[in-house]
Amino acid sequence: MTDQFKAFFNNIASQYQPLTRYSVETLDCSLDRFLKYLPSECASVLDLGAGDGYPASRLMAKHPRLHLSLLDLSFEMIKAAQVRFARANPTPRFILADLNDINFEGSSFDGALSCCTLQFVREITAFLQKIRSALLPNGIVCLLFYDPEDLRCQLIHKYFPGLHAIEQLRHYPDNKVCLALKSVNFSIIHTEVMDYHIVYSGAPEYLNFIDSRPFSGFAQMPDEVYRKSFQIFSAIIRKLFPYGSIHSPGRLRLIIARR
Ligand SMILES: C[S@@+](CC[C@H](N)C(=O)[O-])C[C@H]1O[C@@H](n2cnc3c(N)ncnc32)[C@H](O)[C@@H]1O
Numbered sequence: 001m002t003d004q005f006k007a008f009f010n011n012i013a014s015q016y017q018p019l020t021r022y023s024v025e026t027l028d029c030s031l032d033r034f035l036k037y038l039p040s041e042c043a044s045v046l047d048l049g050a051g052d053g054y055p056a057s058r059l060m061a062k063h064p065r066l067h068l069s070l071l072d073l074s075f076e077m078i079k080a081a082q083v084r085f086a087r088a089n090p091t092p093r094f095i096l097a098d099l100n101d102i103n104f105e106g107s108s109f110d111g112a113l114s115c116c117t118l119q120f121v122r123e124i125t126a127f128l129q130k131i132r133s134a135l136l137p138n139g140i141v142c143l144l145f146y147d148p149e150d151l152r153c154q155l156i157h158k159y160f161p162g163l164h165a166i167e168q169l170r171h172y173p174d175n176k177v178c179l180a181l182k183s184v185n186f187s188i189i190h191t192e193v194m195d196y197h198i199v200y201s202g203a204p205e206y207l208n209f210i211d212s213r214p215f216s217g218f219a220q221m222p223d224e225v226y227r228k229s230f231q232i233f234s235a236i237i238r239k240l241f242p243y244g245s246i247h248s249p250g251r252l253r254l255i256i257a258r259r
Contacts, residue, residue, distance in 0.1 A: 001220075002098055005120060006073050008219040009051075012212075013076030018054035020214060021116050022252060023196040027144075030254050031059055033190055034113060034142035037256060041065050043110035046134060048099055049073070049117030053081030053092075059113075060088060068092035069109070073099070073120075099127065104134030111140045116252070118145035119170040119216075124180045132184050132259055139259045141186065146171050147193065147253040155248045156210065159236045161229040166217045174253045186257035194252040199245055203238050206246045 009016075018027075038045070042065040047056045050070035060066055070085075070092050072078050078094050085092050099114075100122050112131050121127045131141050148171045151157045157164050178188055200206035211230060213219070218226060237246070 002073065002100065002120075004219055005216055008216050009072075009074035010076040012214060013052065013074060013080050015212070016052050016077070016080065017214070018051060020198060020209065022144075022194075022250070023198065024058075026194045026196040026252060027055060027058060027115070030115075030142070030144045030192075030194060030252075031055065031062065033192070033254065033256060034111065034140065035059070035062060037140045037189060037258070038063075038111050039138070040110070042067065044108065045069070045111040045113060046071065046104070046107075046109045048102070048112060048114045048131075049120060050081055051077050051115075053084040055113065055115045056081070056092065057084055060085075065090070069095060071095040071097050071099070071102070073097065102127075102130050102134070104130070107134045108136050109134050109139060110136055111142065113142045113144075115144045116146070118143060118172055118177070119167075121172075124172060124177065125183055128180050128186065129184045132186065135259045137259060140189075141181075141257050141259070143177060143255045143257075144194070144252050145177070145255075147251045148173050149193075150251040153195075153249040153251050155206075155237070155246070156215065156233070160210075160233045162221060162225055163217050163229070166220050170217070174255065177253075177255055181255070181257045186259060188255060188257045190254070190256040192254040194254055195249065196252065197247045197249050199247050201245055202243065203241045203246065206241075206248070207234050207237060 041063045044067040046069045050072050
C-alpha cells in the first residue's frame, strides 16, 4: 500500500493543490494553536508528510526563525517543497522517509506536525511512540486529521460509489487518537473541530477537478470501477447543482498534546 501511495503522490506532485484539502483559514487557525504552545520562536519542528511544504511555509511566514525538518515519502513532493523553500533562511532539512518507519531516537524536536497525513499511518500507537522519542521533554505534537464526520459531509464521500468504504478504514476517530496519545504518555492540551468549505465555480469545474483523481482513496480503486463510479457521481452532482457554485463541506479534527 505504501508503494501505491508513493506512486500516487509522485504522480500528482506537480499539480498538487493543498487548498483543495482545507481552507487557508482552517490551516492558519490550526498552526496558530500549535505555535502558541511551542517554547520559542526558533523552535525545531518536524513536519510529518510535509507534501509540497505549504503548511510549513505558513508556519515560517508566522515565525521566520523556526528550524524546520520536512519529511515525506514522495521524492517529487520533496522536490516541490525544495522549490518552495529555495530562498528560505534558515534552510529547512528535507527527509525522504516513510511515516510508518521513522526513527529519531535521541533527536531533539520541540514540535511535530502532522497535517492531513494520519490516514497514511498504519499503527497509530507505534507511530505516536516514535514521535514521542523524537520530541524533547515538554515537546508538542499537533495532529490535524480527517474526522469520521467528514465522511458524512464531503460530497465525494456521500455520493462517489465505493469511495466511502475505502476512506472509512483510514479515518481515525478522535477518541482512538486520544487513547493512543494517552497510552504513550502524552498529555492532551487542546482539541477542536475544524469545519471548512471548499468552493467551486460550478459543476463542470468541480467534476473536472474530481476527474483528475486528486485524492489518494481513488488510487485504491481499479480504473474500471472508478470510471463507472465517476459517471454515477457526475449525474448526481449535475442534478443537485444544475447551476451556481458548489460548496463542498469537510471536517478536520485538531489535537495538540504535550510530551
Ligand atoms: C494529503 S497530503 C498532505 C500534505 C501536507 N501535509 C499538506 O497539508 O499540504 C499527504 C502527504 O503525505 C505523504 N505521505 C503519504 N504516505 C506517507 C508515508 N507513509 N510516509 C511519509 N509521507 C507520506 C504524501 O506523499 C503527501 O505529500
